[in-house]
Amino acid sequence: MDQLYSQIEELSKVGFPSQKLRELYQTHQISDLLELLKFTQQNKDQFNKTIAYLDALFQDSDIYKELLLRENSFEFVQTLLTHQNKKVRQLLSECIENNDFEFGQLISKLVQEKSPLLNLVLQVIFFQLSDPESEVGLKALRVIKKLFKFVDESLKTLLSSELFVTYITQGLNNKNEVIQLRFVEILIYITNLDQAVQLPYNNLFKIVFKLYNTDDILVKLNMIELIAGMGNSKWNSELMVSQPFFKNILNSAFTNNDDFYTQKYEVLLVARMLSQRVIKFTPILEKNLIKLLTVWLSTNSSEQIEGALEIISSFVIFTEGFNTIIKNTDFLTLFFQYLYSTKEVIKLKALNSYVSFFVIDSTTPKPPGKVLWVYSLFGNISKTLSQFHSNDQVSEATVYLIKQLNTPFGEVEKTMLELTMNLLEWDEIFTNIIANQQLLVYFSKISQNKEIFDSKNRVKQQIINLCTNKYKAEEYQEYAKTLQNLKLQKDVQYASNVQ
Secondary structure, eight states: OHHHHHHHHHHHHTTOOHHHHHHHHHTSOHHHHHHHHHHHTTSHHHHHHHHHHHHHHHHSHHHHHHHHSSGGGHHHHHHHHTOSSHHHHHHHHHHHHHTHHHHHHHHHHHHHHTOTHHHHHHHHHHHHHTOSSHHHHHHHHHHHHHHTSSOOHHHHHHHTSHHHHHHHHHHHTOSOHHHHHHHHHHHHHHHHHOHHHHGGGGGGHHHHHHHHTOSOHHHHHHHHHHHHGGGGSHHHHHHHHTSTTHHHHHHHHTSOOSOHHHHHHHHHHHHHHHHTTSSOOOHHHHHHHHHHHHHHHTSSOHHHHHHHHHHHHHHTTSHHHHHHHHHOHHHHHHHHGGGGOSSHHHHHHHHHHHHHTTOOOTTSOOOHHHHHHHHHHHHOTTSOTTSOOOHHHHHHHHHHHHHHHTOSOHHHHHHHHHHHHHHTTSHHHHHHHHHOTHHHHHHHSOOSBHHHHHHHHHHHHHHHHHHHHTOOSHHHHHHHHHHHTOOOOOSOOOBSSOO
């Protein structure tokens, strides 16, 4: 062990260069890594260097697969999961989070193959979700949300399986209320994904509603935030509206309330249910909602502005909410000013809300002309809201969009990529986007950030798919080939988090 540690110490001085890291790794077994953890744990400096070495191994896309995803990895994974040092326990969830797209594909493959490795991967995630350390548990929470953001048939089968239901049930019955809340969040998140996924979990919602009705004020405050998430799907909204206490939420949402936090999530829940027509959208409710959001957007309170933007984001996804917002031109003008805010946090919240205007709701589709109108305003805010869009205005919006993609702020770039993905579904906007040569320049640039790199690839692949399968003209086929053949630098070192 002395010799192995000495080599690690030398590599740590030069930042664990890729080639030398692989050479050292290949000369030792997994059992050596386990022994190394025991050998160095009594010396803080040595132990930190050991953790740094393991972290470097997990950054390597080939090595982490060998370490975590082989039949003989069980003892190593179990040791990391149960280690007394939280930094060690976090290594696994960080690795999964940094490689979420690959792990999502892997899980689908393991489900299809009925592989015994599936339980090991799930054990890693759920064990950490139940970790008493918030830092570890919240990271695992993010991991699960990222892994199941895109649900194919295999993942749908997994989420509805007895194995998954068992893990969720155990978490909801945990004696630690903080851990229970994490599992409430996951339960609501996964059941929102598909109605078929919700069915096996219906009985578990009794635990959720019992937690909401607690006398513990801190738990109740957290629960109103989580329960607002049920409004993201029609089936969970219908389950919520059937609960006796929902009438109290509806009555207090638009009443003057000193507790802004609670009121925000009550309004958020009601807005989501209104937009999905789970509760009747009466003229008085519409008036109260727009009036309240106008007051919040007109204040100097960042908290109220951000709350209003969050509610708008949920509201406009569906046709009912979309039509309500865009017919109130004074309100829309107020909203648009925040897309150009000098406060980065507010601007990002506004952009996130703006992304939601372009989500396609297939059951009650939005009018394409109005969608183009809202998009054109993005490029030139000085145009009056009463003026309908023209091709020139759509082009101006596209120029501004691509300019925003080149922002130095990672979170903004991610949001703009999400916006671009939504916009691709609208024919006239799509043709304007790919007509702009600067988009090819953007796709040819290297992204140092792994999340952004993956998002760019998804958008790029979607453009290629649309050009290949939806549009038959020769110029679209040529564009797809050009995009496919863009030369990108390889062996990029990615950042762990969005900068």
